[in-house]
Amino acid sequence: MRGAVIHSPGDVRFEELDETKILKPTDAIIRTVATCVCGSDLWPYRGLEPVTEPRPMGHEYVGIVEEVGSEVTSAEPGQFVVGSFATSDNTCANCRKGWQSSCLHREFMSTCQADYIRVPNAHGTLVATDSHPDAALVPSLLAVSDVMRTGWYAALAAEVKPGSTAVVVGDGAVGLCGVIAAKELGRGGPPGRRLGEDHRHEPS
Ligand SMILES: [Zn+2]
Structure with missing residues (x-):
């Protein structure tokens, strides 16, 4: 290979x-x-x-x-x-x-x-x-393997909630994902620490 x-x-x-x-x-x-x-x-x-x-x-x-x-x-x-x-x-x-x-x-x-x-x-x-x-969605899914989950973790660690003001220092890929995550949590978005948890296939 x-x-x-x-x-x-x-x-x-x-x-x-x-x-x-x-x-x-x-x-x-x-x-x-x-x-x-x-x-x-x-x-x-x-x-x-x-x-x-x-x-x-x-x-x-x-x-x-x-x-x-x-x-x-x-x-x-x-x-x-x-x-x-x-x-x-x-x-x-x-x-x-x-x-x-x-x-x-x-x-x-x-x-x-x-x-x-x-x-x-x-x-x-x-x-x-x-x-x-679809091929068009693949780059977005690829982002979930590192940068999005890192930005998401930052927003969770900052305990962003509806009504919070969040400051993101640095607007690289992770910082921008932190902005998306803060917006999502600001809307009362999904709780928990695992992206994609709902799609996890649990062992039977
Ligand atoms: Zn473990």
């Missing part, structure tokens, strides 16, 4: 990589439909973060499930799914308290600018859409 690999600042190559495989029963393999460059990918690209050896890039992704490990019951091959840059099992003490980004079994995604990716903690991380979305 092919994937992006950073070798040094300013030197990103699209290379042949080893096929990705299920390593744990809680993994899933997805075929990427869309992936993108995050602002934090630019830190090593610009030399603001050291690159000590060549490494794959990317942590924002949506795709089609190809294969799931034996313990994954929330997603099945053929489904369109949105993931997260920080994976979570949704069952540990931190997850049960609603702090999935601090899951005790968290693994960060870092290989997503590739044809196929392994998603650890797939059961708690992947959210399947009801059907395969």
